Amino acid sequence: MPNTAFHKLKDRIAVVGVGNTAYGNFPHTDDYGLGAEAFRRAVEDCGLDKNQVDGLGVCRVPYYARMGEILGLNPRWTVQFPPHGRMSAMAIIEAAAALDAGLCDYAALIYANIGRSRRVNYGGEESPGVWDPFGFTSPGAAHALMFQRHMALYGTTTRQLAEVSVAVRHHACLNPDAVMKQPITIEDHEATRPITAPLRLLDYCLINDGAVCLILTTKERARDLKKPPVMISGFGAREAYTGSSISNFNLNFWYDEVQDVARQTYGMAGVGPNDVDALMCYDNFSPTVLFSLEGLGFCKQGEAGSFVEGGTLRLGGRLPTNTDGGHLSNSYMQGWALNVEAVRQVRGECGARQVPNAQVVQFVATTPCSRSIIYTPG
Amino acid sequence: MSSKPRPRPDVFNTGFWQAAREGRFTIQRCDDCGDAHYPGTPVCPKCLSSSQSWAPASGRGTLLSWVRFHRAYWDGFREEVPYGVVLVGLEEGPMMLSNLVGAEPEDCTIGEKLEVTLDTSDPEWTLPKWRRVGRA
Numbered sequence: 075m076p077n078t079a080f081h082k083l084k085d086r087i088a089v090v091g092v093g094n095t096a097y098g099n100f101p102h103t104d105d106y107g108l109g110a111e112a113f114r115r116a117v118e119d120c121g122l123d124k125n126q127v128d129g130l131g132v133c134r135v136p137y138y139a140r141m142g143e144i145l146g147l148n149p150r151w152t153v154q155f156p157p158h159g160r161m162s163a164m165a166i167i168e169a170a171a172a173l174d175a176g177l178c179d180y181a182a183l184i185y186a187n188i189g190r191s192r193r194v195n196y197g198g199e200e201s202p203g204v205w206d207p208f209g210f211t212s213p214g215a216a217h218a219l220m221f222q223r224h225m226a227l228y229g230t231t232t233r234q235l236a237e238v239s240v241a242v243r244h245h246a247c248l249n250p251d252a253v254m255k256q257p258i259t260i261e262d263h264e265a266t267r268p269i270t271a272p273l274r275l276l277d278y279c280l281i282n283d284g285a286v287c288l289i290l291t292t293k294e295r296a297r298d299l300k301k302p303p304v305m306i307s308g309f310g311a312r313e314a315y316t317g318s319s320i321s322n323f324n325l326n327f328w329y330d331e332v333q334d335v336a337r338q339t340y341g342m343a344g345v346g347p348n349d350v351d352a353l354m355c356y357d358n359f360s361p362t363v364l365f366s367l368e369g370l371g372f373c374k375q376g377e378a379g380s381f382v383e384g385g386t387l388r389l390g391g392r393l394p395t396n397t398d399g400g401h402l403s404n405s406y407m408q409g410w411a412l413n414v415e416a417v418r419q420v421r422g423e424c425g426a427r428q429v430p431n432a433q434v435v436q437f438v439a440t441t442p443c444s445r446s447i448i449y450t451p452g
Numbered sequence: 453m454s455s456k457p458r459p460r461p462d463v464f465n466t467g468f469w470q471a472a473r474e475g476r477f478t479i480q481r482c483d484d485c486g487d488a489h490y491p492g493t494p495v496c497p498k499c500l501s502s503s504q505s506w507a508p509a510s511g512r513g514t515l516l517s518w519v520r521f522h523r524a525y526w527d528g529f530r531e532e533v534p535y536g537v538v539l540v541g542l543e544e545g546p547m548m549l550s551n552l553v554g555a556e557p558e559d560c561t562i563g564e565k566l567e568v569t570l571d572t573s574d575p576e577w578t579l580p581k582w583r584r585v586g587r588a
Binding site: 212215 | 456458491519522525534535541550551561577579
């Protein structure tokens with residue numbers, strides 16, 4: 075167990091405002107236009123005078139200063155996060171630490187993605203790598219390697235994997251913002267074309283345009299704002315850089331790292347997996363959800379396939395997961411929209427997809443930089 | 453037809469490709485602590501020594517996993533889809549991605565032993581590929 079001095083941040087920092095754009099294909103705007111729209115909605119959500127925002131974190135927005143110029147902000151804390159999928163909770167934790175230290179009073183975190191309009195491929199010449207001469211590229215292929223191994227070691231099946239995509243699509247059908255709104259079945263999953271076998275089209279996240287903003291402040295300042303605050307009650311972190319020349323791959327499914335993250339997060343929040351009312355799980359590819367469930371201890375290693383069978387992850391199931399539709403069916407906001415959904419679930423704002431009385435909502439990203447955050451009512 | 457992507461080694465990995473061109477399959481070893489790693493690094497990740505060499509590797513490994521690409525991310529691979537890529541755990545510890553020669557991954561069992569075979573079909577770049585042990 076690492077130094078737990080950071081546990082003093084439990085329930086100290088609140089998410090007070092959230093906002094997102096529509097999700098889709100928006101060639102008429104750009105990263106900044108989308109980011110500005112998400113920021114405006116987050117400011118409206120919390121009722122803050124935007125000029126009080128004195129902390130700015132941006133991710134996948136090309137240039138922090140241009141974003142600040144557009145929003146008329148001259149903050150005293152700025153961080154530019156690289157445009158990687160694993161950054162959302164990393165940024166939220168950094169902002170929480172900065173707010174606690176007094177480096178800023180109100181932090182706005184803005185994520186924008188215009189990959190759909192730009193026809194981003196996430197492989198090949200776009201991301202040259204060591205393994206290109208052998209035909210290996212793309213994060214999806216790395217997850218295919220992991221899932222193939224999971225099948226061999228534990229007997230997990232693609233039909234079990236399909237449970238993830240099917241449950242998450244069911245939730246997207248209840249979310250007015252979601253990109254994909256046609257229900258799917260396990261048979262549909264099995265019938266879609268393979269991309270990097272054993273993964274098929276429905277195991278892949280969407281690529282769409284959109285932006286998300288979260289505004290955070292201290293518990294004391296949160297009381298003066300429009301909506302009840304949602305507290306950051308726990309978090310944890312562990313990287314796995316050894317072996318990362320095979321990008322987005324871990325031979326043991328990041329199990330040890332996520333176990334460490336779970337110990338930190340649950341230890342700080344004073345809850346355990348059985349207390350979690352809803353899980354927001356980074357789902358760039360469907361196997362990540364299985365690896366997350368095992369790492370966090372919702373089931374034993376190797377048992378996630380049987381754990382998810384029969385609708386466990388659906389609303390009304392044992393562990394409603396990615397109630398907004400996730401990356402697979404709502405929007406490819408690289409973890410950011412899932413944190414917004416966690417906040418909305420705790421607030422009770424989710425309408426048809428609301429988990430009744432959601433008191434403990436957990437975000438997790440099982441990646442080379444694994445992170446988890448637990449949100450609870452203030 | 454477009455050509456396949458070729459290795460683009462950084463300054464710390466030219467030794468690997470030079471050795472391969474000379475018919476030797478190597479791994480980077482720390483001269484001080486003996487740690488083996490790949491791809492090559494400027495310092496040993498274990499002890500930070502900058503004294504490292506491309507040392508002969510056994511060429512024996514284990515099949516850890518595989519994936520079959522149904523999508524061509526490069527035009528040079530378009531005629532080969534669906535093609536397989538295997539993940540091999542070298543006897544010395546590091547992992548490498550490569551292709552299987554003389555068999556398909558579906559024929560193999562994860563955990564089975566493989567051995568390296570140097571593919572010299574490109575006169576400029578010799579690629580380490582893998583085959584099942586004890587088979588032609």
